[in-house]
Amino acid sequence: MTRVRHNDYGVLRPPAVGAWEPALRVSVVIPAYNSAEALERTVPALARQTYPAELMEVVVADDGSEPPLDVPGARVVRVSGGWGRGAARQAGQLAATGDVIHWLDSDMLLADDHIEAHMRWHHLIDYAVVIGDTRFVEKAGEEGVQSEYTRKTLESSRRLKDAGASAYLLHTGASTSVRADLLRAAGGVDTSLNMAEDTELGYRLAQAGAVFIPDAEARAWHVGPSTVMLREKEVHRHNWSYLGDFIPVLRWLRNHPRRHWRVPYVQVVVAATTYEETRATVDSALAGTLTDAAVTIVGPWDKLTGERRSNLDDPFLELRLLDNLYAHEPRVSFAESVPVSAAPAPFLLSVPTGWVLGADTLARLVRHADRDLLGLVSVALSEGASGVVAARLERTAAFGRASLLDGAADDLVDEMFGSEWVSGGEYGFATAEEAEPLAGDPAKWRALAGERQKEVKKLRAEVERLAAEVERLSAEPPADDRAGRGGLSSLIRQLRSAG
Template identity: 70%
Template sequence: MRRIRHNDYGPLEPAALGNWRPDKRVSVVIPAYNHQEGLDRTLTALAKQSYPAELTEVVVADDGSTPPLVAAGARVVRVDGGWGRGAARQAGAAAASGDVVHWLDADMILDERHLEAHMRWHHLLDHAVVIGDTRFVNELGEEGTRTEYTTRTLESTRMLRDAGASAYLLHTGASSSVPAAMLRAAGGVDVTLNMAEDTELGYRLAQAGAVFIPDPEAKGWHVGPSTVMLRAKEVHRHNWSFLGDLIPDLRWLRGHPRRRWRVPYVHVVTEADGYERTRATVDAALAGTLADTAVTVTGPWDLLTPGRHAALDDPHLDLRLLRNLYAAEPRVAFALDAPASVAPAPFLLRVPAGWAPGADTIAQLVRQAEKDTLGLVCAALEETAAGVVAARLERTAAFARAARHAGQAGDLADDLVDEMFGALWVSGAEFGFATGDDIEPPAGDPAKWRALATRRAAEAKELEAEVARLKAEVKRLSEQPAEQPEPAAGPLAALFKHLRKTG
C-alpha cells in the first residue's frame, strides 16, 4: 500500500474510468426527510451508474417523513432514537453492508460514472476519503458551478494536495465516500448534530489518518442553492456555537482564555512516579499559555482499595495523594496504561514525571509541529546510561496512519511517521522544560494581569484625550491677536503668558 506524505495523493495512479475491474462493494447512504420528488430523481440517476449493480446497494435513511418515503430499488430504514442529519446518516451507515459508505444528499443528481470515479481510489488506498465534484445549478442540464469556498480552496492547495492537516474542511455529506471500517474506527457520525455533522466527521476521519481526495470526474449536480448559499451568516452563527468545542483545530473559535473544551488541543500523558515529581509535571502542564490541555496520569490505580489503610504509612501513599489532589480537576484523568490514541485530540504530549514544561512550552512545541505539519517533535531532556530521556509531541493523525503500515518490512512507527509527516529533535531546555529546583512554580493569576492591563490601557486613553485637549487649547490661545486682553487668572492664563514671552 502506497505511503502518502501529508495529503499529497499525487503519487497514486487511479484507473481510467471504464478500464478496470472492481471488486469492492459500496453502500450508497441517503439521509432524507420528506421531499419524495427529489429523492426519486436521485434514485433514477443512481440506477444508471456504470459501477456494477451487483456491487452496489442503496440505503435510504428516512428521518421521520410524513408519509414515509418510498424508494424503488433501495432499502429504507427509519431513524429511531433521534432525529436530524447526524442521526439519519448514522442510521443509514449502521444498516449498510458495503466495504465503502458513500454519502449522498437526497437532492443530488449524479453523472453516470460518479460511483466508479469514487471507488477506483478506494481500491488503491484503504484510508482514502473521496470528495465528489458538486456543482450547483438552477435547472437540470446546466454545467453549474462549485461554491466560492470550494473553488478557492482547491485552487490554493493543488486540489488539496498541499492542504496538509486542514484538508478535512472540504469534506461534505453531499457526495463523499469513506471505507466502512475507517468510519467505524473514527466513531461514526455524531447523532446529536443536525448541521455541520459532515465537517465534524471529516475532522475525526483526519485524526484516524485519512487522505482526502477530491475527484473532478465524480460529477454531481445540486438543483438550487444550498442553505449556506442562502443564509451563510445564520448557518455560521449556528454551527460555530458547537464546532469550537468539537474541533480544536478551529483555533479562532477558542478565544476564551480560561474555559474548558470538550476536546482538548493537546493531551498530556505522564506517569505516577512520586507525589512531588508527578505534581510538578501535571501542575505545569495545566498552567501553560495553551489552556485547552488535558492530562492523563498513568499508574497502578487499581491498588488503591477502599478498605482500611494507614494514613501516613500506606505503601501506596503517593498514589493516594495524587488522586486526592486531582480528584475534582476535570482536566486530569487516571489510567492504568497510556492510551493507544488520544483521538479526537490532535496532539499527544508524553512527558516523563519530574520534568515540567514552561509557561509557553506546549504552545511552542505545537507551533513547531504546525509549521511543517510534522508528525513528531522530540525534546531531548537529558542523557542517561539508558539513553536519551525525551518529551514527545505526537500528531494523532500521523501515528494513526503509521499504524496502518506497521509491520511492513519491519518499519518502526517513528520511522513511518518521519517518512509520511516528518520528525524533528529539539533541545528541551531551549523549549522551556525544567526539572528539580529549576521548575518555576505555577503561581500568579493571568486574569489579574489582564485586568490590570485593561485598566492601564483605559487610563492611557484618558491621558491621551487630555493631552489632545490641552494641545488644542494651546493652539487656540497662541493664535489670538496681540491686542487681545489678558485672559482671566488661572492655569491657562499663565500658559498663554508664557507662550507670548517665548514667541
C-alpha cells in the same frame, strides 16, 4: 500500499474510468427528511451507474418523515433515538453492509460513472476520503457552478495537495466516500449534531489518518442552492457556537483565555510516580500559555479500593494522594495504560515524570511541529547510562495513518510527515528541582491591564482637550509673534504624539 505524504495524493495513479475491475462493495447512504420528490430523481440515477449493480446497495435513512418514505430501489431504515442529519447519517452507515460508505444528499443528480470515479481510489489505498465534484443548478441539465468556497480552496491548494492539516474542511455530505472500517475507527457520525456534522466528521477522519481527494471526474449536480448559500451568516453563527468545542485546530473559535473545552488541543500523558514529582509535571502542563491542554495520569488506579486502610501507611498512598488532588479537575483524567491515540485531540505529548514544562513550552513545541507539519518532535531532556530521556510530541493524524500501514510507526511517520529532535533546554524543560515555582495570576494581570487601558484612555482624552485649547489660543496670534506661534505648533505636535 502507497504512502502519501501529508495530503499530497499526487503519488497515486488511479485507473481510468471504465478500464479496471472493481471488487469492493459500496453502500450509498442518503439521509432524508420529507424528500420523496427529490429521491425520485436521485435514486434512479444510482440505478444507471457504471459500477457493478451487484457491488452496490442504496440505504435511505428516513429521519422521521411523515408519511414514512417508501423508495423503490433502496432499503429504507427509520432513524430512532434522535433526529437530524448526524443521527440519520449514523443510522444509515450502521445499517450499511458495504466496504465503502458513500454519502449522498437526497437532492443530488449523478453522472453515470460517478460512483466508479469514487471507488477507483478506494481500491488503491484504505485511507482515502474522496470528494465528488458537486455543481449547484436550478434544474436538471444545467452545467452549474461550484460553491465559491470550494472553488477558492481548490485553486489555492493545488486541489488539496498542499492543504496539509486543513484538507478536511472541504469534507461535505453532498457526495463523499470513505472506507467503512476507517469511518468506524474514527467513531462514526456524531448523532448530537444536526448541522456541521460533516465538517466535524472530516476532522476526526483526518486524525485517523485520512487523505482527502477531490475528484473532478466524480461529477454531480445539487438541485437548488445549499443552506449556506442562502443563509451563510446564520449558518456560521449557529455552527460556530459549538464547533470550537469539537475541533480544537479552529483556534480562532477558542479566543477565551481560560475556559474548558470538550476536546483538548494537546493531550499530555504522565506516568504516576511519587505525589510530589507527578504533581510538578502535571501542574506545569496545566499552567502554560496554551490553556486548552489536558493531562492523563497513567497508573494502576484499580488498586484504589474503598475498604478500611491505614491512611498514612497505605501501600498505594502516592496514587491516592494524586487521586485526591485531581479528582475534581476537569482537565485531568486517570488511565490504567498509555492511550493508543490522543484522538480526537490533534497532539499527544508524553512527558517523563519529574520533568517540568515552562510557561510557553507546549505552545512553542506545537508551533515548531506545525511549521513543517511534522508528525513527531522528540525532545532530548538528559542522557545517562540507560540512554536518552526524552519527551515526545506526536501528531495524531500522522500516527493514525501509520497505524493503517505495515512497518514501525516512527519510521512511517518520518517518511509521511517528517520528524525532528530538539533540545529540552531550548524549549523550557527543567527538572522539578531546577524549575521556577509556578507563580503569577493571569486574571490579576488581565484586570491590571484593563485598569491601565482605562487610564490611558483618560489621558488621551485630556491630551486632546489640551491640544484643542492650544489651537484655540493660537488661532489669531499677534503679527510680530511668529516665534511664539511656532512654539505653540510644536507643543501641539508633542501633545498629540504623547497621546
